[in-house]
Amino acid sequence: MPERPRRIAAIDLGSNSFHMTLAELGPLGIKTYHREKRRVRLAAGLNDANQLDEAAQTRALETLSVFGQILEEFQPDDVRAVGTFTFRTATNIHSLTQQALKVLPYPIEILSGTEEARLIYQGVSHDQHLPDNTLVVDIGGGSTELIIGQTTEAKLLHSCNMGCVSLTERFFPSGEITAQAFRRASLYSAQQLESIRMRYLAKGWELAIGSSGTIKSLSQCASELGLSDGTLTPAVLQDLKARLISAGHIDNIDIPGLNEDRKPVISSGLAILIAVFDLLEVSSMNYCDSALREGLLFDQQDRLQHHDIRHLSVSQLAKRFGCDPHQAQKVAKTAQTMFDSVAASWQLNNLDYHQFLYWSCQLHEIGHHINHLSCHKHAAYIVRNSAMAGFNAEQQAILSFLLLSQRKSLKIDQSPTFDVYDSTTTLKIILLLRLAIRLNQFRQSDTLDSFEVSANRNKLTIVFHTIWKDRQELFSSDLEAEQEQFQPHGIELDYVFLG
Template identity: 30%
Template sequence: MRRPRKRASSVAVIDIGSNSVRLVVYEAMARSLTTLFNEKTLCGLGREVQTTGLLAPDAVAKALTSLRRFRALCRVMKVGRVHAIATAACRDATNGADFIARAERICGVKIEILSGPREAKLSALGVISGIHRPDGIVGDLGGGSLELIDVRGNRVRSGVTLPLGSLALQDLSHKSLKRAERIVRGELTGLAQLKSGRGRAFYAVGGTWRALARIHIIQSEYPLRVMHGYSIPAQDALDFAQRLRRLVVANMLANIEVVADARRPLLAYAALVLEYIIRVARPKTIVFSTFGVREGLLYAKLPQPERHEDGLICAAQTLNELLSRSARHAQELIEWTDRLVRVAKLRETEEDRRLRHAACLLSDIGWRVHPDHRGEETLSLITNGNFGSISHQGRAFVALSVFFRYAGLSEENQPPLIVQELVPPAMLERARVLGAAFRVAHLISAARPGVLPATHFRSNGRKLMLVFEHRLVDLVADRVGSRFRQLARLLGRSGTIVRR
């Protein structure tokens, strides 16, 4: 009898930042991290460090109380390994070492005080782990500092740390936006690390920048509430940052519920930094990343081969194993659609191919849902899934492909228009084709492994044929032929079933 696979132990990161203290528990050390628990407390440790050189006593007390809770939570959850890091406030404050010593006694683990360059590199690695082949400048805005670092694919250049964190700016400027603007202009104008950003992406990391993105999503009535991978053209982001600063000055954001009370006063400083980064670097687009230092820390600890794996495919494989009727069938479906693409001579980019493979892995995850709701439920699950290495457009494509697999292609069963609008017409048509292919494959095989490898595609002019090996001829039926002809029509072909 096969022994059940031993469950991998969980891993946690305690992140002592200049503004927040956070505990994140992940299911296991893996290429695609799955969050089990996430809690933060806005302590404001770096609130007065720039002017007094000290961590404020009330902030220290609040942080230590949170750390006691975090340690207790790790015991209750039986976390396998706990990592702890601290950033700008603790490395800059004269009483930072004393606070860290007290924190280590509470947490029971060594706390790594990140240097500026180390923090910048981990931020970059976090973006690499959560963005497929990033190309641009990573900017991690915390409460105490701003880290800037260049990334191209898996390559990371040296970074820089600047005292432009939201709390630090508020402290240095004595809460004057005019003084803060002079400070930001002086630090960023002509900065070498920003000169290479022109025409590329700027990856915005950090809680206050995420708060800006949340406001933009709501104000623009964007259909997804997914923060990771949300992107804005740089000029739009510049206009928004300037407008937001004016609203903060006019006290017109005081009651906005999507931003925590303690973060609202910092929005103007975050907007100001983003505004000058756009002016100096001239990026093409601003991309918000929820993957940062914590994820970079764990990514760096993975073996080299795992770091090179595709994060999207790893996440899709995990969901396939958890939710599909047969994990092996999904792998066979990848090979089956590979053959379809090759025989039908469909044009595909490398990105098209990885999205198709992800859709194959996710094509059966809704089987436990009531048949009337499988399409809409899987559409929501995929578009809002907690995974990285995929753009919002890619999410929509994969989700629409699986939606069409369940809901069919009739006019009566169409996905929400707001999701369709996330993809261009050609991409929407590819999702229909892939959904139609899934409908053929799952009808033939009943999602059981070993069936699809015994079916083959042939092409003769405008005729596309699906060939069944002799041992499977009893699986051929009118419904199978009807669905295959529908697929062929979408490809501009006629479709025929062949018994060999």
């Protein structure tokens, strides 16, 4: 009997709608079976303090419960659920992500704006053959992503904190549609885009493509009205704007091709797109049906086939800041030896913990060229503020925290918020990193890997062979210092020098 193709699911938790795509990964690539879309308008629940209200959280949980039931029937092998603008903006989002685990038993990753943009471009570029260069615009509920790429590789990435839901709340709050509201919304949008205008114009593009709900709806309207074949131009956008202003209120909108659930936010979405056309001098734009969720599916495929772009991001960052690859590999080898010895006892079943350790070994010296004494702080800052393709917000925060904690005192008060990963396990990874760095700190020529490591639940024991005897006095004080750092957090370190 032939083996069942691997089933995968991608969940895009946007600020306006939640989407889920079910697919199978077979020898011929990805085959999509089902798409589910629910309008949640999550961004409408954000108050001035960026707190997400209970009504919005309830709407989200109801939809996630439906998704959970569908997944229970589908029985996927791999699921990625990602949150976008509202998830990265809401200060109380941890409450929602923890409640969500009760109805959707898969952790929610929170994407940075640039990572969201990269995945959107990946979805579009795998759906269509793109020339050099292509501009992709995606207007979401809370943010707008603009990308210029060459074939399948994104070159310029930008995410603006403006979307069709957030601007509706700001400029069309009562449902009234006026020329003044359009003018104010477009002016605001233009101000948000001004910082990237010259850079994007200098790069240039041959083709402009739009994705997601706003641009899909506008393209359908243009086609249904006979204004074009669905292609959007400045003239088409102005025609649609005039029709909306003439309607005067969302309750009076009667434009063929415009779905009922899109009417409340279409004016703000159009205002954003008009600003994009004006500032970036776009003459025409086509619509593509693929976007973030398709990008997620292709990213899952790459990871399952061991083409993880996160490795490239780390490698590029290490090279950019002049890390010594030989020393990094020595530290990584020591760390790998220890990890393999304790993985079973410490139940390090999530492959990402191994990756975190390896990546932090590769990057632990990126702060040296700035200031050796505070290299750990600079390393953490660089990682925290770099655009690292493939990393979600929590993964990048954990990697930054690992580098901050590689030496001197543990900065527990600067620990990230954990949703997908575990704080105690992360501390154990930090211990392995610190030990690997310490055992190679003198850049000695011999690897000194003649030691054995064992562990139980919260204890690590190292037995050093006789080759270490001459260095016992040198390293004992270092190991005692590590004991003092980790013991208050319930993690014990024990060591023995043989001979």
